[in-house]
Amino acid sequence: QVQLAQSGAEVKKPGASVKVSCKASGYTFTSFYLHWVRQAPGQGLEWMGIVNPSAGSTMYAQKFQGRVTMTRDTSTDTVYMELSSLTSEDTAIYYCARTRGVVGVTWGPNFDYWGQGTLVTVSS
């Protein structure tokens, strides 16, 4: 069965960086796009960007450009999201999620599988 297993909770100080991982299993890693979506406490969902697991190419939401880096490792079927220059407003649960688009053709319009989420707390 499809699973997206994320790394554990993180506590960071303002100005630091955080790197969260998401290991995929149960399907062919390079066949489906993976995304990062975050949710601040008590708030809604915010799309951050997309990774093409096959080519390694990425696209980020404008809000996060310059501060986020998404990568993948095809040897371990894992994608990573690194966010730098953290502030308290980055305190959130970070989810990886999959879309069923055809890699190289279309991203896919909806998220069919989600990781369990990783809580990132930014506090001095």
Place this chain on the structure above:
Amino acid sequence: EIVLTQSPGTLSLSPGERATLSCRASQSVSSSYLAWYQQKPGQAPRLLIYGASSRATGIPDRFTGSGSGTDFTLTISSLEPEDFAVYYCQQYGSSSYTFGQGTKLEIK
């Protein structure tokens, strides 16, 4: 960027009642690209409806999605205790994804 506005913010109903949740877009959305999710406390969102009206795998038929253009609706025909949660609509377009702010469905 397309903005999705959900209403009401909170809906208080009893089990067995019918729930109607609304999602309005700031500009027209392709029906193929509109989805609904359910989120329970401490859990990741779960895909309920895709393509505005198609139920995802394993979703009971009491959940129905409808609408087109800028107005979309999620209807739960007869509420079960496990349906009380937060619901989000989501659209895809112009190389971006956006979500509504959510509707909390609570037990009256």
